[in-house]
Amino acid sequence: MLSYVGRRMLLGLFTIWAVSVLSFAIIQLPPGDFATTYLARLADSGAAASAEAEQIRAQFGLDQPIYVQYLKWLGSLLHGDLGVSLDYNRPVADVIGDRLPTTVVVSLVAIAFTWMLALPIGVYSAVRKYSLGDYALTFLGFLGLAIPNFLFALIVMYFGFAVLDANVGGLYSAEFETAPWSIAKAADLLQHLWVPAIVLGLAGTAQLVRVMRANLLDELKKPYVVTARAKGLSERRLIAKYPVRVALNPFASSIGFLFPQIVSGAVVVSIVLSLPTVGPLLLAALQAQDMFLAGAIVLMLGVLTVIGTLISDLVLMWLDPRIRHAR
Incomplete structure (x- = not known):
């Protein structure tokens, strides 16, 4: 019984890691990033802020390769930090909570x-x-x-x-x-x-x-x-x-x-x-x-x-x- 539960828990940990990789990769699949979406919203509202794009990318690390972004995100998760929501500019834990x-x-x-x-x-x-x-x-x-x-x-x-x-x-x-x-x-x-x-x-x-x-x-x-x-x-x-x-x-x-x-x-x-x-x-x-x-x-x-x-x-x-x- 204990060996069965232990095997399932090890398999579960591997599954969770695979889910984290796939979810992070799939979210990045659409063209552009949060900065692109944010600037599109400003353009729809009539505001012009093209200079903010690079600042946003640098602030949240969006200008780095995807594997670097994933490793930083995974490292924060292992320390209990879910990161900061780009859209709400609040900790993710607070937004979900x-x-x-x-x-x-x-x-x-x-x-x-x-x-x-x-x-x-x-x-x-x-x-x-x-x-x-x-x-x-x-x-x-x-x-x-x-x-x-x-x-x-x-x-x-x-x-x-x-x-x-x-x-x-x-x-x-x-x-x-x-x-x-x-x-x-x-x-x-x-x-x-x-x-x-x-x-x-x-x-x-x-x-x-x-x-x-x-x-x-x-x-x-x-x-x-x-x-x-x-x-x-x-x-x-x-x-x-x-x-x-x-x-x-x-x-x-x-x-x-x-x-x-x-x-x-x-x-x-x-x-x-x-x-x-x-x-x-x-x-x-x-x-x-x-x-x-x-x-x-x-x-x-x-x-x-x-x-x-x-x-x-x-x-x-x-x-x-x-x-x-x-x-």
Whole structure:
């Protein structure tokens, strides 16, 4: 067990290093750099500052070869310094930290919503297969998979404006946007969380319902289920104790993808709903070619993916003894 975890951790460290190289290189692929983007903004606003280009490049080391920039960035990372955002002219840790708490809250609520719906609906659809309820839930599941999240977000916003006469975008009311944290602000946040939770969790719920139903139907045909039923074990206890536990493997395997989702969220949905999360921040950093901010966010997503995959493997070993003995 310890040797397995040790091997996975060493592989994870190599993966994180590879992610740092690839992310830094990909961010540098578009023509130009931050200075070019900054001057283009000034030109659009009518200001002329061509002399500032070389100063900006020299100030942030953009005039050096890409491998030198990467080594300096990597050295700062190893000392716990994420660098300074070129666009915000603030430490990257502060820029990300401003949006990280709300991103985590929104994503965790969406994940909880997804799991609380997907598990019982998937079990019901498998146990009551080909019933009216199964057909209805299957139809809703395919509908949830077919509708893009951003389109569903637009529908929810239109419904809120047209029917409820309420602004369902954002996470706070206008009076709490810049207010310090308090019980009233936390309560206002809870009142707004249900919209992004439903929108972000819709497609994930539909997908996990279909996977749970298919896996549980397959397990219900196994000989051990037939044997346990023949020995007189009650149907509810039989289903909950054995086949459901094995069918939970897709939920455990999705942990590796849920961890980075907690930080990034859905970028397009966050923009549509005006959510102050890290996702739109990453998009803005890529558009501005803010390599330190974008690189830090991409690297963070890579680290969380590695950690989530390791936790997922350990949970799978605990849930399914077959994986434990086959490793």
